[in-house]
Amino acid sequence: MKPYRDMTPEERRHEYAAVKAHYDELRSLNLKLDMSRGKPGRDQLDKVSDILTVLTRDDCLTADGDMRNYGVLAGVPEARRLWADILGCRYEETFVGGNSSLQLMYDLIAKAWAFGLSHSEKPWCREEGLKWLCPVPGYDRHFAVTQLFGIEMIPVKMTPEGPDMDAVEELIKDPKVKGMWTVPKYSNPDGIIYSANVIERIAEMKPAAPDFVLMWDNAYVIHEFDGDYVPFPDILSLCRAAGNPDMVYEFASTSKVTLPGSGIACMATSEDNQKYLQKLIGIQIISYNKVNQLRHAKYLQNKEHALEIMKRHAAVLKPRFETVLNALEKEIRPAGIGRWATPKGGYFVSLYTDPGLAKRTVALTKEAGVVLTGAGATYPYGKDPDDSNIRIAPSLPPISELEQAMDVLCTALKLAALEQLNA
């Protein structure tokens, strides 16, 4: 096959007829497949469901008291040690919350909104025109939070090393810029690991806003599915060394280590920030689910053992990603209508179609029974300026379904490309 743009009109009409016929055939199958979200597959969950019954009564009576009762706001020490080990930060910098890191992130911004953070001059709801940096493409649920609070989101281009730091360093001179979203390891959706140089420049930022918030969502900190664990620097140490100890809030959870939404989440930040925040958090809740924290500490033990458990996930995920990548290689590469990188961790393949094709491709895919993340979802306000990025989540469907789903997606993209070229 030749690249579509090199075909003669005649060749393209021919190709269109063939692709359309295949699309109609796929559509007639009445498929119901889902590649929209980074949900682990059932086979992954089966490999860690022994956690459900691992904790017994006696485990709850620890050196620190009866963890079945109220109290211990910052989380059980066993779980805090686990997170300090995984993230590489200090024990004192950890706070273990409920089941959701997103909720911890939302809550931090909600607290900034209502009361201000440790370096705020006033609550954010008393300021006008707040802005936020959003490396793009990025995570739609992040963007939804800042949008909800009416904070203007400014896209910053991602490079293969992380956010464009020249742009970031310029933008943070504006004191209205209050923060930045990041997913520094296996970024959502590109699967990029921020380079040491980018991370250093991030830690050394000198934002004009005294209460600028670096949201360091380390969602995939131990989430390699291909190859060994990739060591990653501790952003808290780097920020401290750069004289920015209170700028960064790091988040992580076990949602893709044990069971999604039934795990434990962590917020790591400076001791001063912890002191400030825990005073507020203590008014909102007496303590988080410490039994589940202990259950996870017993099951995961430490970073080393958690990495062992992550290999169980990798064994399931790697063939799934290969299925997606092989399909793209076989169907899209020759047509020359898209590009993508090959991630070694995280939960997504980030496909860039030729400009102007993403929306149409996702719509065609949906018509044929396959749900993808909405086109544009990876950009603030859902606006992908190139209408190009499609986030593929290979983890949920079994391989056989994934093959079908990718057949649909590739066929839809080809159809969209041919429609555009023939128009």
Next chain:
Amino acid sequence: MKPYRDMTPEERRHEYAAVKAHYDELRSLNLKLDMSRGKPGRDQLDKVSDILTVLTRDDCLTADGDMRNYGVLAGVPEARRLWADILGCRYEETFVGGNSSLQLMYDLIAKAWAFGLSHSEKPWCREEGLKWLCPVPGYDRHFAVTQLFGIEMIPVKMTPEGPDMDAVEELIKDPKVKGMWTVPKYSNPDGIIYSANVIERIAEMKPAAPDFVLMWDNAYVIHEFDGDYVPFPDILSLCRAAGNPDMVYEFASTSKVTLPGSGIACMATSEDNQKYLQKLIGIQIISYNKVNQLRHAKYLQNKEHALEIMKRHAAVLKPRFETVLNALEKEIRPAGIGRWATPKGGYFVSLYTDPGLAKRTVALTKEAGVVLTGAGATYPYGKDPDDSNIRIAPSLPPISELEQAMDVLCTALKLAALEQLNA
């Protein structure tokens, strides 16, 4: 013994010497006892710790899908049915959250603050001079939430039937009055069950604020420790019948049914409110811990079975309350320096000392190694105008410790009373 106020000065000096000697003796024991919070005792927790291992992998695969994965924001249907059964409300009105009803309450007010509620003209942070009704004595953690948001708290006297509704009906004519805290069954701390008449008048309130919030914290809805379950009306139906369907938000949790802080919490409110709120909640969290929700649904089954389990708690709690009440009866009644009611459910004995004695009593008690809830804590801003109310929480200490602790408390109160009378 005669009532202190009927004693001659000579008799009082004599009594003081005896009481002081006993107090000094108690203080020399270097006790470390805690009657400060409504924490269940270890023997209670042991009776329900079989919940820890009750849920297995297969239980998680329900008719609604794989509950080990993300999704199902409003909670697993099994847990929603359980709460509808316990509260007597409709299934559609239930939302099952995380481990803490306090967090759901805080979150509701935080959302009103940042975004407004379904009937708000604007977010509360854009209004000035907001006020809130606080039946007193009440729950210090409620008051801490409204205080944090800078909402002016207006105390409303409790009567033996519930809040003074004449006062409430007058106060809600002010459109700045945005809500009211209540603990309608076994109120914290008085242990009062609101009467049918008071509940009806509450449901029929016509507040001037269109977004007035009735916070119905049904914390002790099935928490009888003495005698049979006392049926209690469904406030949601009553508010609906009175044309106030969206005024009420009901809260409850299993924190004193299974394990404190490791259970599940519920918010019940009208379907319209649910629709409005879930749109916002869906931005803050993908789903709550559904595995723990299922675990609780399997363990508690339904209201009837939950009431059976509550009898295990009652068997432990009743003797503890009797210990407290017997001590008061024996030591305080004859001295005529305090009064109290005899609750049949909930977690507290609410002691009213003669005016001006509570702070001194709690301080003396603390000096002798027994921690009580701070005097005044049951009033907004910690200000008990009579310096009279002391909340006693009998649940945590074993009986032997409780006897000692009550000895300390009664001795401290007598000492405080004699100091005052001799002054």
